Amino acid sequence: MIKKRISKMLLGLMIGATLLSGCAKKDGKDGQVSGNGEDKTSDKEFKIGISQLAEHPALDDARRGFEDGLKELGVNAKIDFKNAQGDIPTATTISQKFANDKVDLIYAIATPAVQSAKQVTSEIPILFSAVTDPVAAGILDSFEKPGGNITGTSDESPIDKQLKIFNDLDPSIKKVGIIFNTSEPNSEIQIEIAKKLAPKFGLEIVSMGISNINEIPQTMDSMVKKVDAIYTITDNMVASAINIISEKAIANNMITVGAEDSHVGGGILITDGLSYYELGKQTASMAKSILIDGDKPSDIAVEKAQNTSKVFNEETMKKLNLDQGNTAFKDATKFEK
Numbered sequence: 001m002i003k004k005r006i007s008k009m010l011l012g013l014m015i016g017a018t019l020l021s022g023c024a025k026k027d028g029k030d031g032q033v034s035g036n037g038e039d040k041t042s043d044k045e046f047k048i049g050i051s052q053l054a055e056h057p058a059l060d061d062a063r064r065g066f067e068d069g070l071k072e073l074g075v076n077a078k079i080d081f082k083n084a085q086g087d088i089p090t091a092t093t094i095s096q097k098f099a100n101d102k103v104d105l106i107y108a109i110a111t112p113a114v115q116s117a118k119q120v121t122s123e124i125p126i127l128f129s130a131v132t133d134p135v136a137a138g139i140l141d142s143f144e145k146p147g148g149n150i151t152g153t154s155d156e157s158p159i160d161k162q163l164k165i166f167n168d169l170d171p172s173i174k175k176v177g178i179i180f181n182t183s184e185p186n187s188e189i190q191i192e193i194a195k196k197l198a199p200k201f202g203l204e205i206v207s208m209g210i211s212n213i214n215e216i217p218q219t220m221d222s223m224v225k226k227v228d229a230i231y232t233i234t235d236n237m238v239a240s241a242i243n244i245i246s247e248k249a250i251a252n253n254m255i256t257v258g259a260e261d262s263h264v265g266g267g268i269l270i271t272d273g274l275s276y277y278e279l280g281k282q283t284a285s286m287a288k289s290i291l292i293d294g295d296k297p298s299d300i301a302v303e304k305a306q307n308t309s310k311v312f313n314e315e316t317m318k319k320l321n322l323d324q325g326n327t328a329f330k331d332a333t334k335f336e337k
Helices: 002-026 057-072 090-098 112-119 159-169 185-201 213-223 236-240 240-253 261-265 274-291 314-319
Strands: 046-052 077-083 105-109 126-131 150-154 177-181 204-210 229-232 257-261 269-274 309-312
Touching: 002 204, 046 057, 046 090, 046 112, 057 077, 057 105, 057 126, 057 240, 057 261, 057 274, 077 090, 077 309, 090 105, 090 112, 105 274, 112 126, 126 274, 150 274, 159 185, 159 229, 159 257, 159 269, 177 185, 177 213, 177 236, 185 204, 204 213, 213 236, 213 240, 229 240, 236 240, 240 257, 240 314, 257 261, 261 269, 261 309, 269 274, 309 314
Parallel strands: 046 077, 046 105, 105 126, 126 150, 177 204, 177 229, 229 257, 257 269
Antiparallel strands: 269 309
């Protein structure tokens, strides 16, 4: 009897050990924790649809940063990239295709792109970037608790830092012009913020709206007669014609400050702003949290750019006959193409 009991006990211990060993040997292919407690990336190939509103340097950088970030984080992704070329109905068609294809995640770049994605699915996780105020745009409930299936990164610029640059460059500047797309909610939000902050720096904001890119040259010709300097906000239509704006400003010996570094690449004098490439990488980290770590978009707070940097265009500086010793250029780096 004693031998039989011992045999049964040994058999039970062996079965238990086998079961425990089986659990500990999870290889992490589905984002599980392995037996040694290490968090492994997934070997699964995820289908990600990227919907980009338009083609211009800022949005292109956000996409490149996202794709590079996924690779650096070890996320195995098959990317389906579509560009709406500035057409909102096309953006909706793109999002519908992604929904029909049952992609694992949609990355929507710019406000109309994410609004279109929201219309077609409430189940597929959606991440956005290049959106200034997703709450005001009706995309989510709050920055802290997005709710639903959407979250992402905001491209809200440090407008106060940027307006201060005008004071540093030339204290005689009083009127600052902003050109904006009347159909872009993000632009109106930025103008409201700029108008509230401007008196702090002794400035007045003069804004002029456009409805299509072909209006920019004529609008700039009118604007330069009314203002002392130009401020380029994060507006997709403006970004698409940044070279025209910078050339017109230089021709009128007018100082320009941009909201982000791709504006400087297009000839704007200087910015103390964000990098869309880094913002894209930041969003990629959120994608890993959703796809591999199993976090829900509704529980992931919207993030703003973690770092900003001061960058200037040396060629524009020289054309405007400005001294690099000016306070505005302190700690600034030359834009490198």
